[in-house]
Amino acid sequence: MKAVLPLLLAALAFTASTQAQDQPQSGLPRVKLSAGMHQIDAQVALTPDQRATGLMFREQMPQHEGMLFVFEQPSQQCFWMKNTLLPLSAAFIADDGTVVNIADMKPKTLDAHCSEKPVRYVLEMNQGWFAHRGIKAGTKLSGSPFK
Template identity: 40%
Template sequence: MTGALGALLLLLACQAPEAQGKPPASRPPVTDVSAEDYVLPPLPRAWVRLKDAFGGIHRVEVEVAATPESRTRGLMWRKELAAGKGMLFLFPDEETQSFWMRNTLIPLDILFINSKMQLVGISERAVPRTLSPRSVGLPSQFVLEVPGGWCQSVGVVKGTTVEFEGVASIPIVP
């Protein structure tokens, strides 16, 4: 029996640290916000209301990207974006914005909104995983991304009036 006990003790001594209750060596955190395994902290949530061409109102629940990291990350690596959902990008100043679809796996409609809360243009059905700049060539301070084809399906067009709910208290970080 002494031989079996010795073999068991030798076996336990040779096991990996995590098998003995010790945590495994940790990797440094990923700092590249465009990397697939980057962990972005949860974003604030709010609502965007848009009028369609027929006077109807469409309410979109959004995650709000108001920091440089969250604006850079955007909807990268998402495999789906449900109807009625989106991401709202808040910028400190109104200027001509340009977006790309790097590491974005789903088609999007990209809506450009000026500081007067008017939709100044739409880039519809942006093709996933492309680097082509998407812009409407007009100043905007806010950009809303929704599932590709959404604008056409609900009748949202350039000139639409936009309202935000729950956004005023979110600080915009330059």
């Protein structure tokens, strides 16, 4: 019986971690950003695991919400949409908050969408959010990360 208990605990831990991987992540810190008069309530993905999961498995997201991915240093960032159910737009953002480029991304694809220059930040919003507000390359966002 003693030999079975560690195996049972390991199986339960594996099952719990597998189930957690198939669920949207929650409990991330949030930051308020703005693009002119437009306010954004963004969850912040800081760690490699948080960035890897991103908005996967999420079935809906309010229009004023998004996710800000924060990297340790500027480099070319590339994103894909594996296990992501929502169509998203990703703004690749320089340290000072200037949008470098924006990519529209289709759900459940492995197509790479990359920054045109090295960036530290990527902001994902519902697809079309940036275009509907006239936000494009060269637009400057504001908020505490960009100071």
